[in-house]
Amino acid sequence: MFIGPLRHVRRHTFASLSSPNYRLFFGGVVISTSGTWIQLIAENWLIIKLDGSGLALGVNTALHLVPTLLLGPYAGVMLDRWDTRRVVLVAQIVAGGLATALGLLTLTGVVQTWMVWIAGLLVGCVNAFHSPAREAFSAELVGADLVANAVALTTAVVVCARAVGPAVGGLLVAGVGIAACFLFNAASYAVGAAALLAMNPLRLTVQPRQQRADGQIVAVLRHVWRHPALRAVLVMVTVTGVLGSNVQLLLTLLANTDGRGPTLYGVMMSCLGSGMVVGSLVSAGWHRPTIRGVGLLATAMGGAFLLTAFTPGLVPALVVIAALGVASGMFFASSSGSLQLTAGPGMRGRVMALYVVASLGPAALGSPLIGWIAATWNIHAALVITGVSCLTACLAGIRRRRGTGTAQPVADRPGGTPAHDGDRRGSRRRQQHRSDQ
Numbered sequence: 131m132f133i134g135p136l137r138h139v140r141r142h143t144f145a146s147l148s149s150p151n152y153r154l155f156f157g158g159v160v161i162s163t164s165g166t167w168i169q170l171i172a173e174n175w176l177i178i179k180l181d182g183s184g185l186a187l188g189v190n191t192a193l194h195l196v197p198t199l200l201l202g203p204y205a206g207v208m209l210d211r212w213d214t215r216r217v218v219l220v221a222q223i224v225a226g227g228l229a230t231a232l233g234l235l236t237l238t239g240v241v242q243t244w245m246v247w248i249a250g251l252l253v254g255c256v257n258a259f260h261s262p263a264r265e266a267f268s269a270e271l272v273g274a275d276l277v278a279n280a281v282a283l284t285t286a287v288v289v290c291a292r293a294v295g296p297a298v299g300g301l302l303v304a305g306v307g308i309a310a311c312f313l314f315n316a317a318s319y320a321v322g323a324a325a326l327l328a329m330n331p332l333r334l335t336v337q338p339r340q341q342r343a344d345g346q347i348v349a350v351l352r353h354v355w356r357h358p359a360l361r362a363v364l365v366m367v368t369v370t371g372v373l374g375s376n377v378q379l380l381l382t383l384l385a386n387t388d389g390r391g392p393t394l395y396g397v398m399m400s401c402l403g404s405g406m407v408v409g410s411l412v413s414a415g416w417h418r419p420t421i422r423g424v425g426l427l428a429t430a431m432g433g434a435f436l437l438t439a440f441t442p443g444l445v446p447a448l449v450v451i452a453a454l455g456v457a458s459g460m461f462f463a464s465s466s467g468s469l470q471l472t473a474g475p476g477m478r479g480r481v482m483a484l485y486v487v488a489s490l491g492p493a494a495l496g497s498p499l500i501g502w503i504a505a506t507w508n509i510h511a512a513l514v515i516t517g518v519s520c521l522t523a524c525l526a527g528i529r530r531r532r533g534t535g536t537a538q539p540v541a542d543r544p545g546g547t548p549a550h551d552g553d554r555r556g557s558r559r560r561q562q563h564r565s566d567q
Contacts, residue, residue: 143415146280151329152271158325159264159287162222165318167295168302169229170194172311173246175303176236180243190250197254198261199491205259206483207346210476214267215334219326221260226319228252233312262483269470269478270334278467279414285463286410290403350480359472360481362421363465364488366428369523370461371492373516374431376500377402377458380516381451383500383509384438394444401448405455412456413463418471424464425524430457432520439513462489 146152177186209217232249235241268280302311354360381402385395413419434454441447466485473481503512 143279143411144283146272146276146283146414149272149276149333151333152268152280154325154329155267155271156283156287158322159284160291161318162322163288163291164295164298165229165315166225167291168299168311169232169315171295171299172303172308172315173232173250176241176308177243177246179308180241180246186243190247193247193250194254194257195490197251198258199487201255201258202262202483202487202491203347203350203480206262206350206480208259209263209266209479209483210346214263214270214336214479215326215329215331217259217263218267219323221256221263222319222323222326225253225256225260226316226323228256229312229316229319233309233316236309236312261486262479265466265470265482265485266478270336273335274471277470278419278464281467281470282410282414282463285466286407286414286459290407346480350477350484353474353477354481354484357472359421360469363424363468364484366424366523367462367465367485368488368492370428370431370520371489372496373500373512373519374435374458374523375489375493376497376516377454379497379500380435380509380513383504383512387509397448398451401452402455402458405452405457406459407455409456409459409461410463413460413467419464419468421468424461424468427457427461427464428520428524431461432517432522432524433457435513435517435520439510439517 147156173190177190180186228249232241232246235245264284265281268284269277272280299311302314354364378399381398382395385398431454434450434457437450438447438454441450466482469481469485470478500512500516503515
């Protein structure tokens with residue numbers, strides 16, 4: 131009775147694991163990403179111990195995030211010129227070295243808040259290259275037909291680490307100390323680097339590297355603007371990212387309206403994280419994400435936010451939060467996969483860098499806005515406005531140009547240029563006109 135569904139899961143949901151290179155990459159990402167979240171928790175506790183200031187925590191968070199916003203477009207240009215596997219490898223080594231240094235400083239008792247800030251800034255600079263490189267490298271590990279599946283599985287790993295890493299980090303901080311968490315993260319990066327070195331380079335699907343030229347950032351912006359499939363997804367990611375990407379902040383404020391506070395927040399985050407993992411895995415079985423489908427997932431996110439605002443009772447609210455996690459996981463995994471499929475050779479690094487900026491930048495701007503809305507009205511108003519923003523974002527996907535509904539794999543396109551059905555119909559008409567003449 132269960133053989134059929136299990137066979138479907140093995141053949142579709144985890145299809146990319148049939149690639150030996152992707153299996154190595156998958157295992158390395160599981161370990162290194164978990165270590166990253168463990169270090170972030172340890173950093174927060176260290177800053178509280180050294181400074182005790184919420185402002186110091188906010189500065190550390192900003193230092194992790196701002197480099198991605200500033201360097202993201204430039205990083206995309208570099209990724210289209212460089213060997214993506216080598217970029218990921220160097221990023222793992224540098225991040226591991228920073229974690230080792232911070233661990234030794236903490237272990238010897240000489241660490242100060244400004245040292246943690248500098249380490250956070252440097253890690254942020256590394257992540258500006260590492261995050262889009264990891265996204266782009268997923269597509270090089272498998273064939274064109276498995277790009278969306280590989281991206282969704284990688285997203286599921288990152289989401290799972292986000293859900294499990296903080297809990298494990300809290301236990302490790304209490305059990306073995308803050309310095310040990312930093313050193314554990316350094317070891318996790320070493321495992322990720324070893325996995326990259328163990329890969330067979332001959333099995334990689336490497337896209338042609340771009341030569342240095344002027345105006346390459348402007349070129350990718352024009353490229354995105356001229357291709358509705360890319361433009362629609364990036365608009366949806368940007369609009370939902372303003373408020374929808376700050377779901378952890380929303381749940382923190384929601385939990386604080388109840389007397390259980392941190393305990394309730396932990397339960398909510400467990401439900402959200404579990405749902406996001408399930409959603410990412412469901413998207414892994416989605417062979418070719420459609421623009422309309424991504425738009426409908428933005429609609430589902432908006433509806434889940436609205437239900438969270440109005441659902442009475444704890445248990446029903448937790449169910450809705452889990453559903454919100456499913457919709458969020460599917461939306462971000464599918465939007466990333468769609469961009470990978472439609473980016474075109476020579477543009478994938480820059481397009482994925484724009485995706486990272488679109489998903490992180492608006493979240494940085496939206497977090498104080500959410501706080502202001504909740505303070506001015508209440509958390510339920512913030513949830514409603516967030517839901518409406520996600521519903522607005524779906525218009526970019528539902529009201530699209532005709533012929534951009536399906537993300538066609540790059541390898542299937544002559545010349546590697548993103549195309550849509552309207553272009554192909556126009557080409558057939560021109561050929562028919564020439565034959566008539």
